[in-house]
Amino acid sequence: MRQFPIWVPADGGEVAAVLTVPDGEPRGIVLTLAGTGRHVAIGSTMSALVSQRAAEHGLASVRFDYTGVGDSPGIVESWALSDVGSASRQALDVLTTASEVLGVSQYAVVGTCYGSRVALSLVGHPACLGAVCIAPPVLEHGKVVNIGRSAGHGSRFSFVRGNPVIRKAVYDPLRSLLKESKLAPGVRCAFGALDHAKLVFLYSDDHERDQLTGRARAALEKAVASLPEDQRRRFALHVVSAGALTTFEVLPPDEQAMILDLFLPLVDGWFEPSRAEAVLQSA
């Protein structure tokens, strides 16, 4: 494989990206999208690992640092987790550039956590064959969760949450009552793309950290059940026995490899075989 570290004009700025190209003719492009975690390489550890493995499947890949992250210039003071507008535009610009330099238009997307929200925003494009979403949040945050997330240490709310008795008597029932159970708009919108694209949602059995709660799973299953048969077949939910996938970067290498082994063959199957493979198959 060959790697091309590049700067891509994206959403009015420039982002640092690495385009990885297999030795032979690339059959398509895999765009990888990171969460907002600690990333030791451009893109993320997951993105870097996917770039190696995608090349073995004859696929090009491109990874990048979002504006204001890692090596990409720009200032982002805060991330609204449900607003993927800018990240989505950056991703599309990166994809467009990769597509132009490689002369390949079809692509798949792999995203973790926040990156999976961005991935969902890209599946509607006709050239997108599918998306693998690693630990995507499927429900909108409810009011209690938002208060909880914003409450600092030492606050009354944090006291309530931290006290086992009060928590059980007050917080948990309230949280349960006021929790959202609607699918996030990004997920609903992405389901509309199942007329042409595949969607794979991947979680670990650490359901709380990966946010696949019983309520989330029920909402997801209900939405999938309402789809026409052909679209339902394009959706897959996988739960693997591993540490939380939201912490992919720090999972043991064997678990990381197991996760890649699960979804990369799926992604591989979304693309047309190379000319050489096609000739072999026809023979």
Add this chain to the structure above:
Amino acid sequence: MIVAAGKATPGPCRGGRISIDEERLAQLRRHDAPADGIFEEFMECRLGAGASLALLAAPLEAPRDEAWIVCPSIGPEHGNLRRLEAMAARRLAAEGHPTLRIRPDVHPHDGLAREIDLAERLREIEDAVRLVTGELGAQTVGLVGSFFGGTAAALACDRLGLSALVLIEPVPRGKRFLKEIMRRHAVAELVRTAEIDGLGGSGAPTAGTAAPRKELETQGSTMLQGLWLSQAEADEISAVDLSTDLRSFRGRSLLVGVAPNGQLSPTLRALGDQLEALGGDVTTTVIEDPLFAPFGEYYYMNAGPVRVDTRLELDRHVAEVTATWVAGHRHAEPLAATT
């Protein structure tokens, strides 16, 4: 070892069936930021045995004779320091200094290195010094590093006879560095387990909660937040102590501390005294910052549906302090041999 990789040839590559627009890829190696008066460019050569990326930030106008190299920290904390390194490099470039940052990445053949490896980081610094003095024609070279990247930078400055050094919240003793990254790993694991408990999960300890030091002893290696540490490497790092390892560095240095109370730490004070005793010109400064998370740790804070960057102002401040100090100390000194 400096490795040429991904070298672009003019025009679309039409060999075989692959049609890649390599001319455009060559152009995309660089971007200009006229508002800042700088450009950034991924150099064609790569550094060290792991083929780390060499990323140059340099002025659009004629560069000064002194180049700087930003040395990455060696542990998992590096991921949280990349933005600071990038900001410092851009500010130094805006002051006219070509500044190279070392970016460990995927080796074209061996893949992504997942080991903590001080010797490899030092090799990359040597390669980077050769690159800036050779290809870029720098007359003098300074090194910048934060956390244990600062320690690596100090060791390299001493060994290579370089002229200037900026250490940002350095950890002068390898033993302390190991203790700190193991402590941070243990805290992260504890938080993870506590969250599982608190949220109604099983709370069963995972493999990662085993004490890393015990794993090192019994298994010869351990994984700290996604990176392997071998017993041999732990021994190597433990042996580092700048109070005895720095013997000949007489250049100018800036020591930047970061503390919630704004006080200079005894460690930094002792390091400054030592550098002065060697004959160096030392400046120390402390930036007061509440440090939502320890320096080098994950710095985003959840605030409702928003994730807030708590490190932005500090990173800007550190970059500014560094660039201002470099600008105030411009003088050319001959470069010592780097082989």
